[in-house]
Amino acid sequence: MRYIHKLPVFLLTGLLLLLSGCSELTVLNPKGPVAESQRDLIMYSLIFMLGIVMVVFILFTIMVVKYRDKPNRKEGDYKPNLHGNRKLEIIWTAIPIMIVTALSIPTVSTLFDLEEPPESSADQEPLVIYATSADWKWFFSYPEQGIETVNYLHIPTDRAIEFRLSSADSMAAFWIPALGGQRYNMAGMQTKLYLQADEPGVYKGRNSNFNGEGFTEQIFKVYAESSSEFRSWVESTKNTAPELTQDKYNNLLKPGLLGTMEFSSTHLQWVHHGTSEGADYSVERHRDAYGNQLHLDNGENHEHGPTGKEGEH
Template sequence: MNLPKVPRWFALLYVTALMLLITTGCAENVIVLNPKGPIAEQQRDLMIVSTLLCSVVILPVLIMTAVIGWRYRDKKGRKAKYTPNWEHSTKLEVIWWGIPILIIFTLAVITVKSTYALEPSKPLVSDKKPLTVQVTSLDWKWLFQYPEQGIATVNELIIPQGVPVRFEITADSPMNSFWIPQLGGQIYAMSGMAMTLYLQADEVGTYWGSGANFTGEHFAKMFFNVQSMKEESFEQWVNKVKADSPALTMDGYKQLALPSVSDRRTFSAFPEGLFEMTVTKYASSHQHGMPQKHTHEMKPEK
């Protein structure tokens, strides 16, 4: 059976259309390309702009490689012009040096502007007061303290929609990386240091957060749910935790800090100054974007 011959241009067009269809359909499933906050949106746009600018060089090179390989292949009756003494073309030199230089310069300008605009400790512009959440990386779990509300959670982060969140991040374990892809890029959690990160969720929903750094046997289980809810619902949740959950004592924290995995837990109180004690217990004063002395009121240990 003789099948009709498919033109090469049609096959190329089909493959291109198929790739566009696949990549478009997968965009919603790639969470870094599906942002839910202002920081993640800017980072997504930066990735797209950088990719498009680099494609200006990469795509023509790939196409020319295929065209040259096809045009100058060894075959009978080849009509391609043979110029063995050709060694210089001012026009071509300007093209293949000038365009990359312009792209690199453009990327440099964009990178510098974005570096300052997306500085992690830079407060977000908002008419709402930021919510402070103190994050401690443990083996192999995350402890979240709400100093203004006086409550704490393990492996569960609840935040109000549309309100900037000021994360103060440290570790009482090997270095890890705090990451909520749909809200913004990762930042390291290190013992003896307090890092600051501002993020915000613009939509109500549940997002995925995790530790993005290898920290031992059960590091793959260091993920947590991030739930963004209306401010009224957030206040109701805080009141429910205060009414129904036990307090985290210092002995309880020491037990929690031992290497182990943990389910989601909530606490109605925690020891005063627990976060600061964790940061300073390693005799270091490195603080990124944080004041030297905290003024948050914390609920004392019960």
């Protein structure tokens, strides 16, 4: 009992220790406009909901203290009549609506804003990068530059990046916490994600959707650098990296872990990344979720079995 009076001190100390670790959370230390918008939305939601919790606990304390059973309380002193009380019914109906509205409006507004490239780099066209997941690695194709990397990528700072996401087999989720939230990679379709880095650095990316034994190692690094450094890296890769052949790409798709690689060509010329509008290359074939090659010719699919050379996975 002698420690009861120290309980507020213990609670305050624990809260300070908990909040002191927030600076280590990557999502609360954004490095680009998309991540900043999402950080602001997270903080708004947390503060708003903490305010609701405080109001509830204050009202709860008032009710417990004011209407607690006392030795001198007379029977019948407190007989609330809530049935048919229109004022109370309006209050406890309107308050939840107001809470949901206050949370929904900024959330929906932010989600719609993030479907477009960040305004801070509107003077430049977004850099298009195809991010293809496979068990358990990442392929990054640069159609404008004609190069491709495995398990790492370089991006210029202060320029929007338009990631076109798809999967060669199981579903994954592309996520670079320092630059923005995750979006799913799915076989047979393509999704878009706009991100941007405002600060040079090396950022960690990963698959945030569990997809088997190699899930924890399906990671990659993002090298954000100046435009001149990015162009130098592109030229160096084009001049020194080997060409990516179709047989090589099919072999790399087999389930397993890989190190970093780079190629002076991309797989986009022969692999279809989904049926969504906006694909700017010819449709020839892609792998289904089981690794079988699907040839697309005039809308007809012809499946090669897993025993064939092209069907091996």
